[in-house]
Amino acid sequence: MFEYLLNRKLKIVVVGDVFVSPETMAEAVKQSPLEAGEIVSCFWGKDDKQNFTERQINIERNGPEAESYAEGLDEAIVDADILFTHFSPVPRTLIEKGKSLKAIFTCRGGLEHICIEAASNKNIPVVNVIRNAEPVADFVLGLIIALTRNIAVSHRGLMEGKWMKNFPNSEFTTTLSQLKVGLAGVGNIGIEIALRLKALGVTVIAHDDYISKERLEKNGLSDMMLVSSLEDLFRESDVVSLHLRLTDDNLKMINKKYFSFMKPTAYFINSARGGLVDQEDLIEALKSRSIAGAALDVFDSEPLSSESELLSLDNVILTPHIAGQTVDAIPKAPFMLMKEVGKIINNGVTDRIVNYENILNDRLK
Template sequence: MTKRKMIITHSIHESYIQDIQEAVPDWEIIVGKDPHIWQEHLQDAEIIAGWKKGIAELLEGDNLKLKWIQSWSAGVNYMPLSVLSSQNIKLTSAAGVHAYPISETIFALMLALTRKIDQYVKNQQQKKWHHADINLEIHGKTIGIFGFGAIGKETAKIAKAFGMHVIGVRFSGKSDPYADEMYTAEELDEILPKCDYIAVTLPLTDETKHLFGAKQFSLMKPSSFFINIGRGEIADEQALIEALRDKKIAGAGLDVFEKEPLDENSLLWELDNVIITPHTAGSTEHYDQRLIRDIFLPNLKQYLAGEDPPINLVDYKKGY
């Protein structure tokens, strides 16, 4: 009898492999980052955890056995969602894995910009003792959190510790105990003039692409800061550059960009009111543990019981 197969396209600790094998003792599990390890098994795999180049071509073949893909990332916009949907392949994301590291990054960027830590680091390199005209603080300010999932909620919790007024934005408009006010994305222009900080944690979809453009940046306070850890294309990058260059907003902390790596000729590198990080906001020592033990294994248990994996099941119509 042919064994059912699972591919994990990442190199993970042996203890996690053992946990998975215990859940599916009769399955063959192929694990490894190198495509040569699992390429020849793609046509026979029922479950694939992780998405790599070459897997898309598999979906074009006949006699496909693939039933479920577990993404290793929270965002799935780079995957062929329409093809997966047409093949009736279940897709679950890693949403929730990043709540702690990304919320920490959001506040690291907010605090650095507010307290001018980036400028002081530059001064230190030049052995320059200068006040840098520092005069802002976070306490008591208003933050608009666009995307109120696990990351947005954790960001709101931290914001409350700073005594901040929290405005949440989610497509459902459903209230949350950590938000003082909750709006929908359609009310974007109404919210922006109220905010001292904008934190974007939204996924990239047709509805969120270029959600922030020249008009939106013009509605923000000249003293406000824009933090984007969602996806680069949620903001019109040229409009953002112009807003930063012309001081229509005070500054930006950016972990994501329309094109990555960020082109070395981009003006964002030159602006003194911008902090750039290379799409690392979600990096954490606990990534694999949270993904496998909090998401994949519970989903696997339900899948084996003949049910859809319930945690982070992607709605193809919504795109996340």
């Protein structure tokens, strides 16, 4: 596979942005097995991280047609062999203009910004990379401990001059090993979380319509129990953590129905996508204490409004969409992607090639 990219000079178009520069992407290409005869650099969006975030959310919810792509791509794509992007949209119209396009690379796990169907129709493989599975897994583990052991709320109390010893969950606060953690979705992040929890002696259960026993065995999780439905996961877990992609079908899927299944001693964590949750239903569950608490790194609208009722609750931890942010996760992503390209060229195999037939089943994060 990809033999046609070897032994020839390629025109490679790299599209960077405020988080991943075109210069970094070009350097990753130069260090790869690919021979670039020409590298054309484009920049998507503004040099403004808030603007990027707003456009990112729009694309994640509405697809690659929702935002304009980088300036200069109309001309550059016509005779390009490879398009290498971070988050710049790659809609159908752009793909159709790529008369010589052989592959599309993206240095992120999500694929909402690329029209996979159009690429597949032209037999153009899309290769992506999971750049932040470990940072997010570390973060979620931290949220579980901070939430169940009142670390965040007691810190806030001390900052307000309160010496707190009693909490709403004091009667059922327990050690980590006594909790049953339920993972809704077992992609790369879910697997990393499960491995961390397993090492700490925590019982982990999961629901994922697409995970295979072979993949669990390959990652040392053959003994992890899979439950048959999301409803069962919410009923049985002491902590529910979401790790799903946001699609038209699951927008605000986690609503009062699912919160009603949870134990009053159970906790809810969302570090995936804010749009998965009906935020008002979650607020009601927290206010009524029908669940013990929640930790949220993502919201239905970002940044979180200063008027949000979430800010007034004492049983929730709120963080500003930072679970995947470490000094190395995003900047190293282009180089991680080129390692995947090297695997394809050298071994002919990788699990990072996506096409339209498997995109709906892709749980990788």
